[in-house]
Amino acid sequence: MSGFKDHFSSHASAYSTYRPGYPAALARWLAGEASDKSLAVDVGCGSGQLSTLLAEHFVQVAALDPSAEQIANAQPHPKVDYRVAPAERTGIAAGSAGLLTAAQAAHWFDLPAFFAEAQRILKPGGLIALVTYAGMTPGSDVAAIVETFRTDTLAPYWPPERAMVDNDYRDIHLPFSPVEAPPMLLEMQWSLDALVGYVDTWSAVRAMERAIGREPFERMAACLREAWGPPETARVLQWPLTVIAGRVA
Helix, strand or coil: CCCCCCCCHHHHHHHHHHCCCCCHHHHHHHHHHCCCCCEEEEECCCCCCCHHHHCCCCCEEEEEECCHHHHHCCCCCCCEEEEECCCCCCCCCCCCEEEEEEECCHHHCCHHHHHHHHHHHEEEEEEEEEEECCCCCCCCHHHHHHHHHHHHHCHHHCCHHHHHHHCCCCCCCCCCEEECCCCEEEEEEECHHHHHHHHCCCHHHHHHHHHHCCHHHHHHHHHHHHHHCCCCCCEEEEEEEEEEEEECC
16 A cells, blocks of 8 residues: 555454454355466455455465554464555565455555556456445434444545545546456344444544544444444344456456
């Protein structure tokens, strides 16, 4: 990540605990579209939410993040090789990867440099896929509370790169042959504490804390507690996934 803007190292442990996992269907689709299954490279891997899923389909997964704290808190897996490295300078051998992924991370990259690195490390016919999600599926009182907090209360505090997420990556143009992904949902069955913990990992919450403190966050959490009912009750929560993908010629 160019000039690495570190929004997550300070709470890498919470990120590992509370960030939602990706659907198994995503990993199956990515593996099916990869040129081969010897090596997948997952950049901006965070604590390995997608990396470990890919390991079910590939001989080896190289999972890279520029944050040493994120790598230290990553989910161990015998087929995942975690490394501290930026997406633009992976250290991966040229022409060695059948798949390159970036999940909830590409908006932080120096995209021209990253695309050049993708061209270098992917095998002919290799797949690059950028995955993101923003707002929760609407329709519930819980989703309404979280989305109001995300889009209204936190509006002044999101880093500018986050606009690409809210625009479903429509502003990112892959310099590769496009590959259309099927519609997919990220779905979690969570307790109240899990949802509050997830929201507390957002980069905008850290920025808000530095500016005005945590009172708006605590007010949002109180609204969630009132709407949720018994806090141990599990609710199914969903986020539509955006996947933009391309193939190296």
